[in-house]
Amino acid sequence: MRMLKAPMLTAMALLGAVALAAPAARAAGDEIHLPATGFSSDGIFGTFDRASVQRGFQVYREVCASCHSMNLLSYRNLRDIGLTEEQVRAVAADVQVPDGPNDEGQMFERPGRPSDRFRRPFANAAAARAANNGALPPDLSVIAKAREGGPRYLHALLTGYADPPAGFVLGEGMHYNRYFPGHQIAMAPPLNPDQVEFADHTPATVDQMARDVALFLHWTAEPELEQRRQMGIKIVLFLGVLGVLVYGVKRRIWADLH
Amino acid sequence: MSIGLHNSEFKNPVIRWVDSRLPLFTMMQKEYGTFPTPRNFNYFWNFGALAIVSLMIMILTGVFLSMNYTAHTGYAFDSVERIMRDVNYGWLLRYVHANGASMFFIVVYIHIWRGMYYGSYKAPRELLWMLGVVIFLLMMATAFMGYVLPWGQMSFWGATVITNLFSAFPLVGGHIVTWLWGGFSVDNPTLNRFFSLHYLLPFVIAGVVFLHIAALHVTGSNNPLGIDPKGPQDTIPFHPYYTSKDSVGLMVYFIVFAVLVFFVPNMLGHADNYIPANPMVTPTHIVPEWYFLPYYAILRAVPDKLGGVLLMFGSIALLFVLPWLDGSPVRSMRFRPLSRIAFLLFTVNFFVLLYVGGKPAEEPFVTISRFSTAYYFAYFLVILPLLGRIERPLPLPESIARAVLPRGGGPIRMAATAKPMEKA
Ligand code: HEM
Numbered sequence: 001m002r003m004l005k006a007p008m009l010t011a012m013a014l015l016g017a018v019a020l021a022a023p024a025a026r027a028a029g030d031e032i033h034l035p036a037t038g039f040s041s042d043g044i045f046g047t048f049d050r051a052s053v054q055r056g057f058q059v060y061r062e063v064c065a066s067c068h069s070m071n072l073l074s075y076r077n078l079r080d081i082g083l084t085e086e087q088v089r090a091v092a093a094d095v096q097v098p099d100g101p102n103d104e105g106q107m108f109e110r111p112g113r114p115s116d117r118f119r120r121p122f123a124n125a126a127a128a129r130a131a132n133n134g135a136l137p138p139d140l141s142v143i144a145k146a147r148e149g150g151p152r153y154l155h156a157l158l159t160g161y162a163d164p165p166a167g168f169v170l171g172e173g174m175h176y177n178r179y180f181p182g183h184q185i186a187m188a189p190p191l192n193p194d195q196v197e198f199a200d201h202t203p204a205t206v207d208q209m210a211r212d213v214a215l216f217l218h219w220t221a222e223p224e225l226e227q228r229r230q231m232g233i234k235i236v237l238f239l240g241v242l243g244v245l246v247y248g249v250k251r252r253i254w255a256d257l258h
Numbered sequence: 259m260s261i262g263l264h265n266s267e268f269k270n271p272v273i274r275w276v277d278s279r280l281p282l283f284t285m286m287q288k289e290y291g292t293f294p295t296p297r298n299f300n301y302f303w304n305f306g307a308l309a310i311v312s313l314m315i316m317i318l319t320g321v322f323l324s325m326n327y328t329a330h331t332g333y334a335f336d337s338v339e340r341i342m343r344d345v346n347y348g349w350l351l352r353y354v355h356a357n358g359a360s361m362f363f364i365v366v367y368i369h370i371w372r373g374m375y376y377g378s379y380k381a382p383r384e385l386l387w388m389l390g391v392v393i394f395l396l397m398m399a400t401a402f403m404g405y406v407l408p409w410g411q412m413s414f415w416g417a418t419v420i421t422n423l424f425s426a427f428p429l430v431g432g433h434i435v436t437w438l439w440g441g442f443s444v445d446n447p448t449l450n451r452f453f454s455l456h457y458l459l460p461f462v463i464a465g466v467v468f469l470h471i472a473a474l475h476v477t478g479s480n481n482p483l484g485i486d487p488k489g490p491q492d493t494i495p496f497h498p499y500y501t502s503k504d505s506v507g508l509m510v511y512f513i514v515f516a517v518l519v520f521f522v523p524n525m526l527g528h529a530d531n532y533i534p535a536n537p538m539v540t541p542t543h544i545v546p547e548w549y550f551l552p553y554y555a556i557l558r559a560v561p562d563k564l565g566g567v568l569l570m571f572g573s574i575a576l577l578f579v580l581p582w583l584d585g586s587p588v589r590s591m592r593f594r595p596l597s598r599i600a601f602l603l604f605t606v607n608f609f610v611l612l613y614v615g616g617k618p619a620e621e622p623f624v625t626i627s628r629f630s631t632a633y634y635f636a637y638f639l640v641i642l643p644l645l646g647r648i649e650r651p652l653p654l655p656e657s658i659a660r661a662v663l664p665r666g667g668g669p670i671r672m673a674a675t676a677k678p679m680e681k682a
Contacts, residue, residue, distance in 0.1 A: 044521050071336070072336065072339050072343065077343075138533075141339070142532045145524060145529065145532040146529055146530070146532035146533045147529055181542070221532075223343060224342065224343075224349040228350075228353075228523070229521065231350075231520060232517075232519070232520020233520075235516050235520065236513060236517060236520070239509060239512050239513045239516060240513065242509060243506070243509035243513065246502075246505045246506055246508075246509050247506050247509075249502055249505075250502040250503055250505065250506050253498050253499060253502045254499060254502070254503075257297070257494065257499070
């Protein structure tokens with residue numbers, strides 16, 4: 001039945017066209033091309049390289065956390081990237097978190113617990129601005145989903161500082177960055193060589209730290225990613241097999257018509 | 259058989275007991291079991307069933323999402339992320355709901371396209387068609403308000419831009435906008451009412467879908483040839499033939515859906531919506547969801563705000579009167595060589611509108627959007643009415659069976675009510 005195939009193909013073509021048109025439709029403005037950095041989380045079989053994510057967490061904790069909050073994460077979430085129970089407790093206990101009121105009605109501070117949210121560096125946005133020349137360091141919890149290019153963009157941003165080209169007028173307290181939209185960013189280059197010391201002796205180059213923290217931020221934005229993809233592969237395979245069976249049944253049923 | 263009971267044909271005593279008092283089983287058997295359906299449907303006839311499945315998926319996931327969602331400007335964004343992180347399979351619920359809206363629109367766009375190509379909007383299915391357009395409008399309203407709920411940057415600014423359109427109306431415009439907002443800007447009252455309406459409207463849609471299908475079961479389905487079934491040799495029972503055929507389409511639908519949800523859940527969304535709403539920062543490009551882009555393009559095609567708004571609403575209003583714009587008695591475009599070309603161009607043009615709708619309002623996109631808008635309206639208001647008069651359609655087949663069966667299905671057994679062949 002040739003007649004039945006043509007509409008099927010047309011329908012598929014329409015579906016495809018929508019899928020292509022939609023993302024293409026949003027790219028606009030002056031194009032900035034990101035370098036094609038590879039990450040362990042790429043592709044449909046990609047996962048988070050635990051060693052790299054853990055190093056990335058260390059970079060976040062020792063460098064970025066002084067300015068950027070991570071409101072959607074709790075210390076307990078760190079178990080998912082392979083920290084042991086003791087390590088999680090130790091990381092949490094390392095900070096003082098506000099709590100209360102106690103029986104006397106007083107607020108107090110206590111060491112953090114795994115159930116606490118990551119401690120925020122500033123009490124509020126105004127305090128954050130005051131400490132950063134008027135600029136607000138965004139919360140980083142979902143930053144990888146909030147920027148086109150995800151971890152690739154984050155790595156490019158962190159390694160993209162350079163001297164401004166001749167004639168480029170840089171604002172007061174601003175820094176030139178090749179990948180930031182508009183090329184002027186209020187964040188000073190946060191990474192310097194050997195700023196952190198990795199326990200696994202990975203050399204702490206700017207590129208390495210940027211890769212690791214970008215992957216860490218990809219994990220914080222999409223902690224379900226590995227489970228999602230594993231489930232997806234099984235479900236699509238299952239549906240494929242079922243689809244073939246259903247098509248076979250349909251053929252059998254229709255066979256007696258003519 | 260005592261008086262007052264329905265004479266049920268079911269043997270199972272329990273089913274029989276219920277069916278005699280409330281003939282649901284008899285009705286299902288009649289409408290979905292033996293229902294005589296043209297034997298020549300192609301796979302485009304899957305999309306009505308797929309639309310129903312989409313609606314059910316949206317309602318189901320939506321109800322569970324609502325259990326954990328907080329409709330407050332201070333909490334909405336985080337509550338959605340909490341669903342993704344702390345609710346068991348919450349990420350699945352949310353991604354199915356978000357991508358389900360896209361699937362729903364893909365399916366309904368193809369469903370509408372099918373109706374336009376095969377002339378399903380023509381007599382006697384005009385009311386059926388108009389109910390479909392009502393569904394389409396309700397879907398747009400529902401999807402628009404749903405997109406506001408996660409309270410990201412695009413939620414906020416999309417809501418601001420779209421509600422502001424009403425300010426274009428002279429005199430009352432400003433009041434309408436304030437009334438819609440429940441205040442003087444998009445804020446907490448707006449979010450609250452949008453949530454309430456977003457929960458309500460899908461059930462209204464379900465009601466209209468019921469009417470849509472009730473009307474369908476009065477007129478019966480159209481088919482790719484666009485000619486009426488002449489007798490039993492032209493139809494087959496809905497079950498098992500079309501239940502099995504719809505199942506094939508359903509599998510393809512589920513596979514496409516699964517690929518979106520599990521591998522590229524954010525592909526059809528906009529990254530900016532993962533930035534919490536901020537009334538002080540306007541995103542560089544405010545773009546609506548992809549399924550609104552063609553209408554957004556029409557809106558921006560004219561330099562005048564009121565003109566743009568009227569054109570945009572007009573572009574959908576035209577669908578309501580389509581049955582009366584197209585005067586040709588031939589339904590299927592297969593037999594209308596000129597209209598067929600005009601309509602395929604209309605289809606391509608729709609994608610062009612979709613594309614330019616997502617582009618910034620600058621050249622060459624503005625000029626393209628003007629030409630495309632012109633063609634969109636010309637198709638309905640000039641080309642179709644004109645072709646209805648001057649076009650010479652190809653000869654229509656004698657009957658469905660004659661056209662699709664290898665030996666023509668034997669001699670034509672005329673049904674008692676069959677009308678003479680409508681040849682133009
Ligand atoms: C929630 C959305 C919708 C649902 C659930 C729905 C459902 C259905 C179903 C189940 C059928 C019968 C199966 C089929 O012919 O594919 C049908 C037929 C039809 N629908 Fe819809 N529909 C929806 C939206 C629309 C819209 C938006 C339009 C047009 C603007 C439309 C126009 C029609 C027409 C004209 C028919 C009769 C077509 C024929 O038999 O040739 N529908 N619909």
